[in-house]
Amino acid sequence: MATMKSVQTGGVGRIEVVDVERPVPGPKDVLLRIRAGGICGTDVTFLHMGGMPARAHLGGELVPLALGHEPAGEVVEAGAEVMGLKVGDRVVVNPQDAPTGIIGCGGRYGALSEYLLIENAQVGRSVAVFPDTVPFEVAALNEPMAVSRHAVNRSQAAPDDKVVVFGAGPIGLGAAIWLKLRGVGHVVVADVIPARLEKALAVGADAVLNSAEEDVTARLTELHGQSANALGQPRPGTDVFIDAAGAPAVFNTVVANARWHARLVMVAVQKKGEIDLGGMLRSELTLVASQGYPTEIFEVTPELVEHHERFARLISHRVPFADVHRAFELALTPGAAEKVVVTFDA
Template sequence: MATMKSVQTGGVGRIEVVDVERPVPGPKDVLLKIRAGGICGTDVTFLHMGGMPARAHLGGDLVPIALGHEPAGEVVEAGADVTGLEVGDRVVVNPQDAPTGIIGCGGRHGALSEYLLIENAEVGRSVAVIPDTVPFEVASLNEPMAVSRHAVNRSEAGPDDKVVVFGAGPIGLGAAIWLKLRGVRHVVVVDVIPARLEKALAVGADAVINSAEEDVTARLTQLHGQSANALGQPRPGTDVFIDAAGAPAVFNTVVANAQWHARLVMVAVQKKGEIDLGGMLRSELTLVASQGYPSEIFEVTPELVEHHERFAKLISHRVPFADVHRAFELALTPGAAEKVVVTFDA
């Protein structure tokens, strides 16, 4: 039996690298050799939990999860019935298309493994082919950039809009890139970490605000002009807010600064907190939730390819699979890393 190494949860705050059986593709499947895989906030959440509650256990026992849902890899085997894919093709993956469960999120397979089985492989549905001009570690950003793209799509931001993105992590910075690529007039990124704000400017944000040191209201008014809410109270002229941070303080800041008919897109997982419904009413603030990527997973791929050098700036750490424990230590330490990508030998 051929085996491979795979990363799974190993208890609270820990991973384990285990030897598991290497998958064998069926007639409709392909086998990928993984060449790069990103670590996501969802992976960190699973580690904080120590696994995932098993449905079969009424007592709520935790079971290990095979981790990794941001892969880029190379086809090394293809089933006889597979069309449109050949050995040697470089691909990115739709982790939500796996019939045995979402890859890396409770499904049978995890992408932080030496090999990954793509069941019922179909170009444009489960995988997309990428050219060899794009480094695998940049290609692995396809999945999180689809999350960012969906948030921007949900915002309906247009060329004349003035937009603020809270949170300069990968999702927030990805949103800033997509906003500028679609020609949005002015994009501000807000965070509390200076290095992240520098990165925001490097990827194309028009301005940044350090909310730990600056008055957000005054700075937004300076950047976006003065407007008003439904009662005529002064507010910055910001049209769209995107929350990629998930902190209650962000929601409160948006409500306090929303002009009449402003929009707030909530893409970050929200922490518990009170909502000022009266403040929302006074601005007739539209709250839009953004979850995953219903149609964006491969919508983003051509532009990721075209602008891969710009997206490459989002990666702060490239860590070899042999040192994957260090990769997760970085991801688990607040402020230590922006985007960690695990790389695999050819």
């Protein structure tokens, strides 16, 4: 029996690298050799939990969870019935298309493994092929950038809109890139970490705002002009707010600064907090939730390929699989890293 190494949860705040059976592809499957895989905030959440409940709705005990849902790899075996894929193709993956459960999020397989089985492999549905001009670690951004793209699509931001993105992590910075590629005229990125704000400017934001040190209202008014809410009270002229931070303070800040008919797109996982419904009423603020990537998973791939050098700036750490414990230590330490990508030897 051939084996491979795979990363799974090993209790609260810990991972384990285990030897598991290497999957054997059936006639409709392909086997990938993973070459790079990102670590997501969802992976960190699973580690904080210590695994996944065996029967979540019944509060079952935690069981180990295979981690990783942001892979890029190359086809090493292809079943006889697979169409449009061949050995050597470089692909990114739709983790939600696996019939045995979402890859790395409770499904049978995790992508932080040496090999990954793609069941019922189909180009444009379960995988997309990308050229060798794009490094594997940049291609591994395909999944999180689809999350960002969905948030921007949900915002319906137009070229003459003025937008602020709260949170300069990978999702927020990705949103800033997509907004500029969409032709949006003015994009501000707000965060509390100066290095992240520098990166926001590097990827194309028009301005940045340190919300820990600056008066948000004054700065947005300076950048976007003055408008008003439904009662005529002065507000910045910001049209669209995107919350990629998930902190209650962000939601409150948006409500306090929303002009009449502003829109707030909520893409970050929200923390519990009180909501000023009266403030939302006074601005007729539209709240739009953004979850995952219903259609965007491969919509983003051609532009990721075209602008791969720009997206590469989002990666803060490239860590070899042999040192995967350090990769997760970085991801688990607040402020230590922005986007960690684990790389696998060729």
